[in-house]
Amino acid sequence: MTEHDENNRNFGKEGLRRMFATDIATDLAEGRVLELAEIYALDALSDAERAEIDNYIAAAPERPAFLERVRQSRETLATSFADEAEPPPGLLEDILRQLPQQPRSSQTGTASASSSVSEAPPTAATHVSPDVVDLAAERNRRDRRRFGGVRGWVAAAAAAAVIALGGVGVGVYVAGQNDPVNQVLQANDVRQATVDVNGGGTATVSISTSKNAVVVRMNGVPAPPAGKVYQMWLIPKDGSDPVSQGLMDAQALSHPAVVSGISSAAAIGITVEPVGGSKKPTLPTVAAAPLA
């Protein structure tokens, strides 16, 4: 069979629609997002392209169909390509030594979910998607754990630690309407702005006053230099010092981050800081966007 046959085989009622372009943006613009589900599930995309699709699908009517097709592809892959190899002895013990305490929020959250399905209807899942870095929750969790009752932004900034949730893409978990990214993106009052990031790429902020939150998505932003991370800050309206919202390492870059509690903030800024983060932003910012 020739190359042409392959691309033409699906010519028919839907044929034209199913013919791919060379780039993802055109595929999306021409209504082929569903046809990209398999490529998406296979991770055969650059991070920037994945972000493009995530962005598109977040509010698209095809979202449920897309996620279902991604899910089926992932089941197919897990069944079909089942390599097995014996890990080195002692690895489990190494991992066990490194396991952190489970965060309290997660414990309470799943206790009800696992003990009785009937308590929570399936659609009421409020779990945060693994690809969503909920910076506020992370920060609060760290605060509770490390600083006990210490309050205020100084503690929050000091508590900054790399958020390395390393998500797995929008399709695996689907928190549906309830995931925090969607809550913001689908809010009635959501407004978007895209700003250039110094060093390459852009950051898109989707701001919802009613949800008191902003979703930050980096598009094509290069990984931070060795030994550095990106750190996000809210700049308060009252002129007080910026408040750290957490760090993004190379891995976190490809995932949307939710920053909540923006009502008292005038702007959001991103700086490059040494690994571990800084208490105060190192200026200039690589990107900043007004929130008010």
Add this chain to the structure above:
Amino acid sequence: MDTPNVRGHEAPSLIAGSNAQLAELLGLMADGDRGAFSEFYRLTSRRVFGMAKRVLVDAGLSEDTTQEVFIQVWQNAGKFNPEAGSPLAWLMTITHRRAIDRVRSAQSATDREAKYGAASQLLDHDSVEEEATSRLEAESVTRCLATLTETQLESVRLAYYGGLTYREVAEQLGAAIPTIKSRIRDGLLRLKTCLGVS
């Protein structure tokens, strides 16, 4: 009736039915149950390490990746949503993503050749059977993989095991980009239909 394809005797192989068990273990892990974690590891570590090794080749890197995956699984156990997929697919998605993130970040522009070289070897690795050897579904998987055209299977494998993007697959094979996208899509759809994934 013996099962000639099953190599490891003491190491458990995952079968479809164990997804329910994995889901239950994830629930316990979210509540901080380390025993459940150890059991989860026992049931799945061969798959995780196997995938990492297939993509990364290097044993040390594969070990690091396996660690990262299981720590992430522990941390995200409470976020697992059974409605969105089986625990095994969830786990393998995390593993694959971690492995190719490593492959890609280790890849500077000058390494491109080496990367493609490694990817090409995957193809010589002759393998349709090998992918499924220790699986109970081995027969149907082998049969279904054989329903793909050579070129479809080649593209899917280059992307999945080589960590290549569709664009890099096209470059590597000297084929048109839309053609490669079609091959990947059609190959996976064919596989899905044949396996009866619903």
